[in-house]
Amino acid sequence: MSDQATPTAAPTQWVGTPRPRQRPGLSIYSILLIMLLSVSVLSSIVVGVIGYLNGTEALRTIAYDRLVEIRENRSREVAQLFGSIENAVRLSAMNETSTQAARAFSAGFDELERQEPDAAASAQVDAYYRDAFAADLSEATGEDVDGAAFAPDGGAAGYLQYHYVIPYENWEEAIVSDDAGDGSAWSAAHARFHPYYRTMTELQGFEDVLMLDTDGNVVYSAFKGVDLGTNLFDGPYRLSNLAAAYREAMDRNIVDDVVIADFAPYSPSLGNPAGWAVTPIADDGEVVGALAIELPIDRIDEVMTVGGEWAMNGLGRTGETYLVGRDQLMRSISRQLQDDPAAYEGAAVAAGLAPEAAALSVQNGSTLMQQTISGGAVALALSGEAGTLLERDYLGRDSLVAYAPLNVDGLNWVIVAQETSAEALVPVEDFTRNLILSTAGMIIFVCLLSLVLAQVFVRPLRRLKAAAQRIAAGDEGVQVEAGSSDELADVANAFNDMSRSLQIKSHLIEEQEKANEQLILSFMPEGMANRYKHGDDAITQDSDDVTVVFADIVGFEELALAMSSDEAIARLNDLIRTFDEAAERHGVERVRTTRQSYLASCGLATPRVDNARRAVEFALELDAILERYSSQQGVKLGLRAGLDSGKVTSGLIGRARVVYDMWGDAVNLAFRVQGDSDEPGIYVTQRVADRLPDSIPVMPAGDVDTQSGVQRVWKVEAPAIIVEG
Incomplete structure (x- = not known):
């Protein structure tokens, strides 16, 4: 086998070099530049603020000194006036x-x-x-x-x-x-x-x-x-x-x-x-x-108003001087009342003065012992101090105030000179404007550049912030533009998804709450429902003067046997709804109902002095409703009702399944009164009969034994016209 060189794999080659994704926004360099520019602007602002504070303090001191001088001039004039009055009286008497x-x-x-x-x-x-x-x-x-x-x-x-x-x-x-x-x-x-x-x-x-x-x-x-x-x-x-x-x-x-x-x-x-x-x-x-x-x-008003020559005496458009007694009531006239009575009345009432006092001041053309002055300046002056401060005046305006005790024997008065800060500090505003203009030229370029860059960077975030604030304020389904930036687009899309989800859940919760509210109020009074919703465990209420109505629909069981269950319950619901409407007209509260019984009370949720009369008139209307229903439907239904007045207890029974009920001697006796008679009619105890007006006739119907003795029972005779409560 011959040696052959193993070929090496060639390196992977890119067809083309990928270009970096362009993203609008600010680079780190831009952010750093903004930070540097911000430091420069901040330094200029700090210098301006220091100059503003020093200049403002100097100009405010000048304004206070002017008010002090006016106060002293008026104080001398008032002292001279009372001196001349005393001399005139003294000389006349001598x-x-x-x-x-x-x-x-x-x-x-x-x-x-x-x-x-x-x-x-x-x-x-x-x-x-x-x-x-x-x-x-x-x-x-x-x-x-x-x-x-x-x-x-x-x-x-x-x-x-x-x-x-x-x-x-x-x-x-x-x-x-x-x-x-x-x-x-x-x-x-x-x-x-x-x-x-x-x-x-x-x-x-x-x-x-x-x-x-x-x-x-x-x-x-x-x-x-x-x-x-x-x-x-x-x-x-x-x-x-x-x-x-x-x-x-x-x-x-x-x-x-x-x-x-x-x-x-x-x-x-x-x-x-x-x-x-x-x-x-x-x-x-x-x-x-x-x-x-x-x-x-x-003459006192003439001195304090300097004859109406306000501007000539250094008080400008809003300045004035006035006197105040130990009872913190004016002893001279208000400039605002003298210049514009209607404007004075509105401003004084808005600042807390009783409308009757303001109207009387306008009617009499004087604020003497009508306008209350309860600021800190008067309190300090009444304690013997003299000085200046900035506070809201008796018309609710921010004012520079100079105060001092009045040097007149026999009168524990104080004198106040004031001018609104908006007018008194006009030189401060001019100084501030000049200061701003002098520094604006140095930083205007960097400020504009910083603002432009900041706006580009934070605009999407501001949209998200505004949308979040709208949701916090209660708006639903708020959507924002996603934009083209990947990260901000993801955030915006997530926000939009969250907003839609919150809207859907809010609607579901609202519908469920309404259903729960209606369900709770259908079987218990509103007051107990509120306590139940707040988690109270034992909810009861003792009532000393309540009239209980225990009514049976006589003949309904026989009528229901000839109907289907759905038809029988539909007819019963119609009757009960009519009973409820009658109860609302007479101020009677339904407690509970069964297939043919209706338990109600008058004076339980809302105490009523005439609860016995209302309950009887309610029972008379139920009898009329059943009589009218029988005539219209060709059936024979009647009412057998028992009524008693006295002390009852109502409340919620049970934990897993809550039931609203009412019990007590009055409930028991009302049940017995209607149950002891086989004939339809409205039967009341002696306690109810004693409280009925002569327009509701009753007749004896027997006695019933109770733990406290024998109770006389009376039967109500239906009058020709039923008076609704």
């Missing part, structure tokens, strides 16, 4: 005119008090309080008012109000009258001194000027309100802030001392707030009375 007026009005008042009251005049005054004043005060406060509680009980008070109060339709007419022409000493004093106090009231803008004697009687009123002649110690306004200020001023017994009373609802002003400044009137060191002026609301 001059000779007030001394003479106090003695003259007091003497005239005492003279009237000693006179015999005029019966006709007293009747007119009483009628005015009973009809006119009570109606006006009730309309203003929204509460029922007994006018007799405010009627004057003294002779002088009734006399003065008859001549100076009830003849005038409004206070503007009353203040211009100098003399009622009745010839009394009080009218003579009024004709002499009233022009002075009327001028004082009008020039100073006071709401009213009162004069009181040392016994607490209001012996003079410029506007002749219903408080004229009343006594602040035992009269209808003894609990008012005026009475408290008067007592404090008289107890101090300091001639030139002025007591300031904070605003509070005042009935003579139809429940509108009134504040007072009270000082004693003395003659040669002897206190002969007191002078009280009602604080001028318009």
Whole structure:
């Protein structure tokens, strides 16, 4: 055998070199480039943010300083206003005119008090309080008012109000009258001194000027309100802030001392707030009375609103200053109410103010003691602190706020100056815009490139995310475009398959839940069904006042013998469905049914005071249904029903197979009542008969023995017309 070389296998040759599969998307290089660009952009943003924070803080400090300056200016103006009010009251009380007026009005008042009251005049005054004043005060406060509680009980008070109060339709007419022409000493004093106090009231803008004697009687009123002649110690306004200020001023017994009373609802002003400044009137060191002026609301508002010149005083379009009392209620008017009442009402209610308070503010044109201010600024100011902060104001707007206590003796008020942050920080927005523009030129190219690349890369993922969010929100059958990328296409296809599967399963589960819900509700009340679905093991309910109806369809067994099983059950279902409809109309709940029995209750699931009447009327309608059915079908069916009222227990029995049932003495007795009689009819126990109206006649039908004794049984006579529940 000759040696021959074994040929070696030739290497496998490719017909052509395969080209790599092209895939759209980003390469690692592109991702790295984006990361580098992101770092560059992020660095620019960090620098911009630092500059923004520093610049914003500086500009915000300037805005706060401006509000603090405005707050201090308004605070000084308010302090000066109250100082001028106190000085005006003090000087008026110390001059000779007030001394003479106090003695003259007091003497005239005492003279009237000693006179015999005029019966006709007293009747007119009483009628005015009973009809006119009570109606006006009730309309203003929204509460029922007994006018007799405010009627004057003294002779002088009734006399003065008859001549100076009830003849005038409004206070503007009353203040211009100098003399009622009745010839009394009080009218003579009024004709002499009233022009002075009327001028004082009008020039100073006071709401009213009162004069009181040392016994607490209001012996003079410029506007002749219903408080004229009343006594602040035992009269209808003894609990008012005026009475408290008067007592404090008289107890101090300091001639030139002025007591300031904070605003509070005042009935003579139809429940509108009134504040007072009270000082004693003395003659040669002897206190002969007191002078009280009602604080001028318009002058306070004028100071706080700077006469409407908001922009001129640095408050721009949204800035304002206002006063707040310890009760966190405004003591001045809101700028928004003054500028646009309708917009104020909507914003205030949206921010939490009661609609009634907002409507009353619009009606009265004032937020005095109506608008609640409950922010942190007011709380800090009431605790004695002064400062600034950013918070939501009483209209729900983010605002810069400067707050401080108000330096007025006798008034525990605070003052607030505020401006919305949107307006106050406009310089911050300008600064931010300039900062952004200055840095945008350096990074605009890399940002655009990064955005384009990022959009190409994440667009399919965003579609998947949006589709997933739609599914999470409850949408079904959501599909996404698969695209051309192998990996993302696989993910999209898998997502679409999952979405279709979830849709199918959701529909199956929903249909099954509806079927289960209907099945459960068909044999147990909704309340027990809810407990059953939540996994309760022992579900029972004790009811003390329930009327039980145990009804048999007499004659149905004989009728069913002549029918097939399907036909018999169809007819029975028709009757039971008609019974159920009648039960729903009368407020009766079906408990269970058998082939010819129907157990129901009234007052079990829904307590009803008239459950006995409803149950009897239900039984009467069942009897009518069977009578009508017998006539239509040519058969003879009747109703034998037993009814009893009392305590029953209902619940679910069993675990593997749950049954809803009801038991108790009332159930047992209802069964016995209908079972002891062979004749059709509606039989009720004494407990049911006692609760029936006279429109449902009953007649004795015998007795039945029970564990608690013999029970009388009555038979209901069907009335001509059945009243449905």
